Amino acid sequence: MVWEPSNQLEAERLEKLQHLRSAGIDPYPNRVKRTHTTAEAVAAFETVEAAGGAVTVTVCGRIVRRNIKGKVSFMHIEDGAGRLQLFVRVDSIGEAMYTLVKEKAIELGDFVQATGTMMRTKTGEVSVNVGELVVLAKALSPLPVIKQQTLDDGTVKQYGEFSDPEERYRQRYADLAVNPDVREIFRIRARTLAALRRFLDDEGFLEVETPILQPIYGGAAARPFVTHHNQLHQDLYLRISFELYLKRLMVGMYDGVYEIGRDFRNEGVSRKHNPEFTQLEFYKAYIDYYEVMDLAERLVSSAAERVTGSTRIAYQGHEIDFAPPWRRVTLRDITLEHTGVDYMAHPDAEGLRAALRAKGRHAADGATWGRLVNDMLDYAEPHMMQPHIVIDYPRDISPLAKVKPDDSQLVERFEFFIGGLEIGNAFTEINDPLDQEQRFIDMGRLYAAGDEDAHPIDEDYLRAMRYGMPPNGGFGMGVDRLVMLFADLPNIREALLFPHLREAGDAGE
RNA sequence: GGGCGCGUAGCUCAAUUGGCAGAGCAGUGGCCUUUUAAGCCAUUGGUUGAAGGUUCGAGUCCUUCCGCGCUCACCA
Known part of the structure; x- marks a missing residue:
C-alpha cells in the first residue's frame, strides 16, 4: 500500500474498498455499458410515457445524494448531462447488493452504473428502477457534501458549500466536481474562444x-521568464507577446493573421494578472x-452575443452594453476628467509630476x-464600466505604434476598457524599418536612464521589415478578462482552470 | 516587496476578559419498502497552519515562518 489514509473518513472508505473486493466486486472495472446519459434517459422515458x-x-x-432506508433506497447520480434518481429496492437488486448499498460500501462520490426500467416515483420524479x-x-477521499432544497417558488436553496478559494484553486477537480456553477464558467470560456475564432x-x-520559446522577447513591456535549452546551450x-512574430507574417504576404495562445509575464500577481494568460x-x-x-467593437460585441445571448450583460452589479459604437475619448480627455490634470499643459516629466502631486495624485x-x-489612466480605469476606446498615447511608451501625422509626440494607438478592466490594446503598426530601429534605440536609452536592463533589439524583426511590410493595424486582447466579463467574475483566477498559486507550504523551518 | 485581514474536525462555521475545543452536514451503529436538506435514537472524529515565547493556564497575547484574501507598489 502506497497511499495512507490521512483521516478517519478516508480510512473507512479504504476499508469499504477492501470489503467490495472481498465480496468479489471489482471497484475499478475496465468495461462500461452505458446506453443513455442521464438527460437522454429522462427524455426517452418522457416520449413514451403517455x-x-x-x-x-x-x-x-x-x-x-443518497437516502438509504431499510429495504428501499434512493440515490441521485450525476453525469455531464445532469442528475437522475435511482430507485433501488432490495427485491430488485438482491439481498447481497442491497446490503452493500445499505452498509455504504457504495456511497457518495462513487461512480456507478445502473441498469433498469424508467419509472416515476410516487412523488412524480422520473427515476431508474434499478435491477442491476x-x-x-x-x-x-470524501468530496464536500452539498445539499440542495427546491423551494415552493422553484428556487434552489443550498446547504453546505465548498468555498475556500485556496482549496478550490488547489483542488480545482474537487471544486468542479461539487460546484456546477464553476463548471459553467469554463463552458462560457470555451464558447468565448469559439466565438472569437469564428x-x-x-x-x-x-x-x-x-x-512560445523565443531567443529574444518583445512586443510588450514586461519582464520575461527565462529558460534554457540544454543541448543547444541557449x-x-x-x-x-506574439506581436513581432505575427508582423513578420505581414511581410510574408498574409493579409490577416491571428493567434490565440498563452503569454507569460514575470510580474506581480493580482486580481487582474496571472503569470500566464491567454x-x-x-x-x-x-x-x-x-x-x-x-x-474590435464588432469582435467583442459579436462574442458577447454568441456567448451570453445578448450584447447587454450584468457585470458585478453593473449593466454593460457591448453594442457599437463605443465611447471614443482621447487619453488626454479621459485622464483630465479623472485627475484634473491636463498633461498637455505639462510637457515634461518634472512639471507633470509636480502638477499631479499638487492634485494629490500619485506620481x-x-x-x-x-x-x-x-499612470494617470489608473484613475480613469475603474470608472470605465461601459466600453471605452481611449485613443492617442504618448510616443515614448509606444515603440511599435506609428506617430500621428499632426503630432509627433503622440501615436496612433488605442486601448479599450470594459467593466473597469483594460481589455485590449491596438495601433497603427510601424512599417518604416528605419523609424522602427530608431524607436527601439530610443527605448533602450530610456531603459538605461531608468536603470533598467536595456530591452533587447530584435534585429531579425527589423530585417523582415526592411523587405517591405504593408501598412497594417494590430490588436491584442486579454481573453481571460473578457471571460471575466461574460461570466461575471470579480477575479481572473476564477476564469482560469488552474490559476497560479504559491507552492503549498507547510511550516517554516 | 509594503500595509491590513484571515488560517479551528472531511466541508461550512462557533468558542465571552486568557479558563474543560463545540455545532450543522458528512462519517459510524441502530430503526425504516416511494425518499428528495428524508426522519428518529445513539455515536466517532482535533498537532486550533508551523516553530518559538509570555503565563498557574494560550484557539485567544507576543515573535518568526508558511499559505490565502484585500490593497498598494512593480508591470516600454
Missing part, C-alpha cells in the same frame, strides 16, 4: 501559431487603427513623462 411504453436504460454517474447496480469507481475566421483571418524566453492578437494589412477600432519618482501619463 403511451405506456417502457424504456430500459443503463446510465452511469457519480453518486451525489455496478461499481465503476470507488472514491477514497468571427476572425469569417473575416478572412488566418489562424497561426508562433514560437537561453530562451517564454514569450511576453491573449488574442490579430494583424490586418491595409488598415489603420480607426478600422481596428471598428473590428512615481524617476518615471518618464510618458510613463506618468500612462
Whole structure:
C-alpha cells in the first residue's frame, strides 16, 4: 500500500474498498455499458410515457445524494448531462447488493452504473428502477457534501458549500466536481474562444501559431521568464507577446493573421494578472487603427452575443452594453476628467509630476513623462464600466505604434476598457524599418536612464521589415478578462482552470 | 516587496476578559419498502497552519515562518 489514509473518513472508505473486493466486486472495472446519459434517459422515458411504453436504460454517474432506508433506497447520480434518481429496492437488486448499498460500501462520490426500467416515483420524479447496480469507481477521499432544497417558488436553496478559494484553486477537480456553477464558467470560456475564432475566421483571418520559446522577447513591456535549452546551450524566453512574430507574417504576404495562445509575464500577481494568460492578437494589412477600432467593437460585441445571448450583460452589479459604437475619448480627455490634470499643459516629466502631486495624485519618482501619463489612466480605469476606446498615447511608451501625422509626440494607438478592466490594446503598426530601429534605440536609452536592463533589439524583426511590410493595424486582447466579463467574475483566477498559486507550504523551518 | 485581514474536525462555521475545543452536514451503529436538506435514537472524529515565547493556564497575547484574501507598489 502506497497511499495512507490521512483521516478517519478516508480510512473507512479504504476499508469499504477492501470489503467490495472481498465480496468479489471489482471497484475499478475496465468495461462500461452505458446506453443513455442521464438527460437522454429522462427524455426517452418522457416520449413514451403517455403511451405506456417502457424504456430500459443503463446510465452511469457519480453518486451525489443518497437516502438509504431499510429495504428501499434512493440515490441521485450525476453525469455531464445532469442528475437522475435511482430507485433501488432490495427485491430488485438482491439481498447481497442491497446490503452493500445499505452498509455504504457504495456511497457518495462513487461512480456507478445502473441498469433498469424508467419509472416515476410516487412523488412524480422520473427515476431508474434499478435491477442491476455496478461499481465503476470507488472514491477514497470524501468530496464536500452539498445539499440542495427546491423551494415552493422553484428556487434552489443550498446547504453546505465548498468555498475556500485556496482549496478550490488547489483542488480545482474537487471544486468542479461539487460546484456546477464553476463548471459553467469554463463552458462560457470555451464558447468565448469559439466565438472569437469564428468571427476572425469569417473575416478572412488566418489562424497561426508562433514560437512560445523565443531567443529574444518583445512586443510588450514586461519582464520575461527565462529558460534554457540544454543541448543547444541557449537561453530562451517564454514569450511576453506574439506581436513581432505575427508582423513578420505581414511581410510574408498574409493579409490577416491571428493567434490565440498563452503569454507569460514575470510580474506581480493580482486580481487582474496571472503569470500566464491567454491573449488574442490579430494583424490586418491595409488598415489603420480607426478600422481596428471598428473590428474590435464588432469582435467583442459579436462574442458577447454568441456567448451570453445578448450584447447587454450584468457585470458585478453593473449593466454593460457591448453594442457599437463605443465611447471614443482621447487619453488626454479621459485622464483630465479623472485627475484634473491636463498633461498637455505639462510637457515634461518634472512639471507633470509636480502638477499631479499638487492634485494629490500619485506620481512615481524617476518615471518618464510618458510613463506618468500612462499612470494617470489608473484613475480613469475603474470608472470605465461601459466600453471605452481611449485613443492617442504618448510616443515614448509606444515603440511599435506609428506617430500621428499632426503630432509627433503622440501615436496612433488605442486601448479599450470594459467593466473597469483594460481589455485590449491596438495601433497603427510601424512599417518604416528605419523609424522602427530608431524607436527601439530610443527605448533602450530610456531603459538605461531608468536603470533598467536595456530591452533587447530584435534585429531579425527589423530585417523582415526592411523587405517591405504593408501598412497594417494590430490588436491584442486579454481573453481571460473578457471571460471575466461574460461570466461575471470579480477575479481572473476564477476564469482560469488552474490559476497560479504559491507552492503549498507547510511550516517554516 | 509594503500595509491590513484571515488560517479551528472531511466541508461550512462557533468558542465571552486568557479558563474543560463545540455545532450543522458528512462519517459510524441502530430503526425504516416511494425518499428528495428524508426522519428518529445513539455515536466517532482535533498537532486550533508551523516553530518559538509570555503565563498557574494560550484557539485567544507576543515573535518568526508558511499559505490565502484585500490593497498598494512593480508591470516600454
